[in-house]
Amino acid sequence: MKYELYYWPSIQGRGEYVRLALEDAGAAYDDVARGAGGMAAMSRMMEAGDTPPFAPPFLKAGQLVVGQTANILLYLGPRHGLAPKAEAGRLWVHQLQLTVADLVLEVHDTHHPLGPSLYYEDQRAPAKKRTDEFWKQRVPKYLGYFEQLLKNNGGSYLTGRRLTYADLSLFQIVEGLRYAFPKRTKAFERRIPGLVDLHDRVAARPNIKPYLASDRRIAFNEDGIFRRYKALDL
Amino acid sequence: MKYELYYWPSIQGRGEYVRLALEDAGAAYDDVARGAGGMAAMSRMMEAGDTPPFAPPFLKAGQLVVGQTANILLYLGPRHGLAPKAEAGRLWVHQLQLTVADLVLEVHDTHHPLGPSLYYEDQRAPAKKRTDEFWKQRVPKYLGYFEQLLKNNGGSYLTGRRLTYADLSLFQIVEGLRYAFPKRTKAFERRIPGLVDLHDRVAARPNIKPYLASDRRIAFNEDGIFRRYKALDL
Numbered sequence: 001m002k003y004e005l006y007y008w009p010s011i012q013g014r015g016e017y018v019r020l021a022l023e024d025a026g027a028a029y030d031d032v033a034r035g036a037g038g039m040a041a042m043s044r045m046m047e048a049g050d051t052p053p054f055a056p057p058f059l060k061a062g063q064l065v066v067g068q069t070a071n072i073l074l075y076l077g078p079r080h081g082l083a084p085k086a087e088a089g090r091l092w093v094h095q096l097q098l099t100v101a102d103l104v105l106e107v108h109d110t111h112h113p114l115g116p117s118l119y120y121e122d123q124r125a126p127a128k129k130r131t132d133e134f135w136k137q138r139v140p141k142y143l144g145y146f147e148q149l150l151k152n153n154g155g156s157y158l159t160g161r162r163l164t165y166a167d168l169s170l171f172q173i174v175e176g177l178r179y180a181f182p183k184r185t186k187a188f189e190r191r192i193p194g195l196v197d198l199h200d201r202v203a204a205r206p207n208i209k210p211y212l213a214s215d216r217r218i219a220f221n222e223d224g225i226f227r228r229y230k231a232l233d234l
Numbered sequence: 235m236k237y238e239l240y241y242w243p244s245i246q247g248r249g250e251y252v253r254l255a256l257e258d259a260g261a262a263y264d265d266v267a268r269g270a271g272g273m274a275a276m277s278r279m280m281e282a283g284d285t286p287p288f289a290p291p292f293l294k295a296g297q298l299v300v301g302q303t304a305n306i307l308l309y310l311g312p313r314h315g316l317a318p319k320a321e322a323g324r325l326w327v328h329q330l331q332l333t334v335a336d337l338v339l340e341v342h343d344t345h346h347p348l349g350p351s352l353y354y355e356d357q358r359a360p361a362k363k364r365t366d367e368f369w370k371q372r373v374p375k376y377l378g379y380f381e382q383l384l385k386n387n388g389g390s391y392l393t394g395r396r397l398t399y400a401d402l403s404l405f406q407i408v409e410g411l412r413y414a415f416p417k418r419t420k421a422f423e424r425r426i427p428g429l430v431d432l433h434d435r436v437a438a439r440p441n442i443k444p445y446l447a448s449d450r451r452i453a454f455n456e457d458g459i460f461r462r463y464k465a466l467d468l
Contacts, residue, residue, distance in 0.1 A: 052383075054376075064322055071325055075321075087309075088298055091300050095285070109349075113348055114360060114364045115343075115367035117367055123360075126347060126348060130349050133348060133349035133351055133352060137349065149286075152284070
């Protein structure tokens with residue numbers, strides 16, 4: 001069975017957490033909206049069936065359609081060795097992924113504090129304030145938490161000796177922060193040596209390294225979650 | 235086994251979605267931080283064990299500690315008849331709950347657009363702008379989605395003929411919007427007759443009705459997610 005991933009074709013966004021899992025697992029998938037069917041195929045799927053997703057990304061696996069990034073990973077994880085099969089372990093990895101999802105939302109709010117339906121250009125001043133708070137309060141809280149978990153496990157992976165999809169997502173967080181806030185991130189990295197090391201090990205994985213170099217990996221840009229606005233990196 | 239729920243003792247907040255599920259199920263639980271142990275018991279738990287939660291709420295079930303609201307409900311649902319046991323149904327209900335969680339975060343952002351670590355009083359003007367966008371764009375999108383799902387199912391419950399924890403959460407959404415934005419909500423309710431009807435049926439359920447009248451139900455207040463600020467209800 002070949003998975004069908006449905007997500008906006010021109011950004012990494014939330015779909016990237018799913019792409020990284022599928023790529024690391026070596027799973028066969030179509031990134032549908034980037035293919036011949038394009039956005040029309042995605043729109044059709046959003047209106048069809050008994051379980052219409054609220055928003056992309058969503059994954060078609062045979063007859064099943066699963067939406068919400070963390071939920072897709074919950075489904076994929078145990079099937080592809082990216083999460084334990086036992087309930088307690090599955091719930092723990094999912095819990096960490098939901099915490100990553102909260103962080104991702106707060107990243108988005110740095111450039112869209114007045115809401116997702118207005119342009120950044122219409123909210124520059126509040127964006128600057130929110131970003132300052134984000135780096136002062138939220139980044140240390142979130143990344144400090146994940147750094148501590150790594151330390152508790154002797155530095156290998158978030159939940160122990162085996163990589164999970166939550167580790168892949170943390171790679172993306174570090175990568176995204178480096179893109180969006182190069183100066184702030186550089187200054188902060190001395191406080192998260194474990195996360196930086198995890199990032200580097202993920203980037204070098206046998207399936208991730210070629211993926212990152214391929215054109216399947218969309219470049220960061222200012223339509224995604226992580227956006228580079230100079231005014232927010234001061 | 236008696237569950238232990240850990241959450242801030244003076245607000246409904248995110249803990250309320252768990253309380254509603256436990257109450258509807260008639261499950262035995264201690265709301266620990268509201269008991270003799272108080273906040274100290276909660277703080278101790280947050281620093282103990284191999285799977286420390288990032289933030290409340292979290293649930294102790296025997297030896298298992300589960301954090302993140304939607305993850306707790308994922309765990310409780312099939313055990314208490316509040317979600318299907320089969321995987322496809324479990325994922326679908328969870329997907330809806332994660333969409334509710336996104337909405338809850340956007341509700342919080344209406345009064346805290348500049349971030350959770352500043353006071354509302356320090357962000358009144360951006361809060362007004364965010365709230366206007368919320369009601370113009372986001373409420374119609376989210377509640378319109380849930381209303382349509384109810385319609386697709388003939389109006390009974392979100393996912394079919396049986397109530398799930400996602401229905402309980404939607405009760406709380408309607409209740410919260412009515413508290414925080416009485417005028418706006420009143421004007422909007424004509425567009426969501428199915429949700430209003432679902433709200434009323436949940437409120438009348440044999441275990442929910444006495445819960446709502448009991449002192450286990452904390453009153454809405456301006457420390458929670460749903461806050462009544464007159465300036466935001468114009």
